[in-house]
Amino acid sequence: MILWFSASEATDVEIAGGKGASLAAMTAAGFPVPAGFILPSHLMLQVLDAAKLATLARSRDHAGAMAYVREAATVPDEVLSAYDTLGGKVAVRSSASAEDSDAASYAGQQETFLAIEGREAVREAVVECWASFFSERAIFYRGKMGSLDDLRMAVVVQEMVPAEKAGVMFTVHPITRRKDRMMIEAVHGLGEQVVSGEVTPAQYVVDRKGRLKKTAKPGEDVLDAAELTELSGFGQRLAEHYGVPQDIEWAIASGRLYLLQSRPITTL
Structure with missing residues (x-):
């Protein structure tokens, strides 16, 4: 259900998305990255009806897709327990598998939530990240640059740095x-x-x-x-x-x- 940045699989873009894989690779290389974990790209499709999502995406029904995710998605307890290990305020970030490649940057196409604190707030932020994968802007960009059949999106939960x-x-x-x-x-x-x-x-x-x-x-x-x-x-x-x-x-x-x-x- 979750992969810490230190997990070897976390560097796989197909599993962790562009952002998650980059953070895991940076962690493995010894760069100063705040601690965190990844909800792998397949998790969204495990807690939702993948066929229904694919149909809504192909028809570019962004409103229907987002409403379905918000109504039906469940966040496993293992995710919230992992948040308890981090504790305090976290950043919850979308991490699409096609994101941040050498050919295209999907920056800004899905949501990021900062200074999230508490299990319920984390749960809501994860669901909103999943929903944002089907926003009008995200579906349009993915249709133009990638494939509407690509439903892989991970989510990153990371310690929030109190930046000065x-x-x-x-x-x-x-x-x-x-x-x-x-x-x-x-x-x-x-x-x-x-x-x-x-x-x-x-x-x-x-x-x-x-x-x-x-x-x-x-x-x-x-x-x-x-x-x-x-x-x-x-x-x-x-x-x-x-x-x-x-x-x-x-x-x-x-x-x-x-x-x-x-x-x-x-x-x-």
Whole structure:
């Protein structure tokens, strides 16, 4: 019913989805990833009628599919017991099997829920992640980029980092495409502000050794020189680990850097 990030099967994209497999691979490689577990991609189809879901998806009946998931889905007690092991606040994230591949990024097509606390709240968030796999936007994108017959979607439940600073990092400059430059965007608080476009982040362009080359700040500095060096070092290691440029989500809490996600940059 669940796979901890440390499980060998958790690195399998077919089982853990793109996001889950990436987090498990990063954990196995020794990167600083917050603890968590994965509801494997087959679980949704075990607790629901797969044939009915497939029919609703093929007919692009997003409203019917989402309503069916919300009405019929059950979350096994083993999932909630695993949450008890983590305790406190968690992030509950969708992780589709076709997500975050080298060819396409499904970022934003399914739901993510942050700062979820308590068994009932976790249960509701898991069901909403499953339901979001059939949203109008997700079905349209999957029909265009993948296959409506693909019903594999895992869910990640992960310790929530109480971020003091957070953001995203691109291991190749996403605009100029210079391979000798990285771009780091940072805010005070949760990095979701950057991902959602809620606030304008401080932007740092650094070389491969983390030395600052250019900056644009709407206000005060967010990152110091040591933090830029540490971030760029992990960025290089992740790019080398995966063999392609990476788009990385990160957070800093109590002076410690955490890596929350890493996926290929698909716009280069």
